[in-house]
Amino acid sequence: MLNRLQESDIKLLRVFYAVASCNGFTAAEPVLRMQRPNISAAIKKLEERLDLVLCHRGRGGFQMTKEGEVVFQETKRIFNSFDNFVFNLKSLHDDYSGHVTLVMMAGLPLSYHLAVSKSVKSTMKKFNDIHVNIQTRLYNEVEHVALSGECHLVLSTYDMVKPESVTFHPVDVSxxxxxxxxxxxxxxxxxxxxxxxxxxxxxxxxxxxxxxxxxxxxxxxxxxxxxxxxxxxxxxxxxxxxxxxxxxxxxxxxxxxxxxxxxxxxxxxxxxxHELFVMNGKNTRLNPVLRHLIKEISYFIQQVDQ
The missing domain is CATH 3.40.190.290 (D-Maltodextrin-Binding Protein; domain 2)
Structure with missing residues (x-):
């Protein structure tokens, strides 16, 4: 059973994360630039380290176990935090490259998703070497992900008492x-x-x-x-x-x-x-990339509602 993460464990988790995201070993090969036998060996080693069966593979195809689903979600949180850490660190050196993670509340209309697409395109065009991960979370999770460092920005409605640890940027849309x-x-x-x-x-x-x-x-x-x-x-x-x-x-x-x-x-x-907001945790450093993305999200969503 794993008691402490080692550098080798992180490499194994990245292999599992890619396989789970691609829903199979073969589909993960070009992503990982690894051959299937090596991928399979890495997954087996990770399962031994965790003392868990993470997935079934065989004639029935690839299928994650319940334990594998939990490990996948936790791995996603870890790597999102890593990416955000690197992005924020680069910002301290006025290097605005890297991955931005934007979380959208599940169930928002397609028109808002398309507005976010335009906002992301505008931001990637303005800043070189920026990549944006767009994810969804349930309504009762949005405050947590804004605070936890799992993402940079959250787009969501919010009708609760606003915590001081979260900054709310009104989109001027309800x-x-x-x-x-x-x-x-x-x-x-x-x-x-x-x-x-x-x-x-x-x-x-x-x-x-x-x-x-x-x-x-x-x-x-x-x-x-x-x-x-x-x-x-x-x-x-x-x-x-x-x-x-x-x-x-x-x-x-x-x-x-x-x-x-x-x-x-x-x-x-x-x-x-319910008013719509772009939210971020107070510990998130709003560099020019994030400020531009917030402004663009607000602009394009307002265009939808006019």
Whole structure:
């Protein structure tokens, strides 16, 4: 069992990270510039060091074990932190080259992803030898990744009390939403509000992990949260069972939910508006590359919402 990381372990982890990212030994060969037998030997040695089976390989193809999935996610965190360390160190010498890691909240609309693409292209054109890793995280993880050093910047909505350890750069765009149900739900006929004899608390609702509980209260009316999902996409799937009502941003209706017949109910009773931010931990040094990227993200997303 591994008690302390050695330099040789890091090399083995890089091999495993490439194999897991490429979903197979053969696909990882050009990335690692190694032949398959050498890759296989490295994975076997790593498994011996960790005393874990990380993946199955054979006629059934490549498949990670549950333990392998955990090691992969932890390895990703380690290498993101390494890349960020090197990038920040170079910045101290006015060398603005290297890898920038940008995390986007899962479930943001495609138009925002395309705006980020334009922002990244602009930044890479302005600064030589810059590479941008774009990743996604669940809503309840965005604060942690901003603080942990796993990334440089996070693009996300945020409706909680803002911690002093995170810097928030407003994008001047808000994601509006409301209460939705499936067309088969008994409340689907109440688009314009609920009559006095209908109590929303009598109907099971689904919540989003990490979302402020204040979102589920309107005046003296409280939703009956019976279960939770970890993203808006998962919440949409639960709502479409016809068993739950739930809060969704309106862009879900025109993106992921297009054609599903989602019904906004209760009119303005549970409307919400969550501001969009670019976030970074206070320990992240905002050099000219990151400042330019923040400015470009704000500009291109505002263009989408005009």
């Amino acid at each position: 994601c509006k939403g409301r209460l939705y149900c499936a067309p088969s739900h008994v409340l689907a006929k109440y688009r314009d509000g609920f009559p006095n004899n209908v109590k929303i608390g009598d109907y099971p609702a689904i919540g989003i992990s990490g979302l402020s509980s204040a979102n589920y209260i309107a005046d003296d009316t409280r939703m009956a949260i019976q279960t939770f999902s970890d993203s808006y996409d998962a919440c949409l799937a639960a709502i479409m069972t016809g068993e739950y009502v739930g809060l969704l941003p309106d862009y879900i209706l025109t993106n992921q939910g297009a054609g599903l017949g989602l019904v906004p109910v209760g009119k303005s009773l549970f409307e919400f508006s």
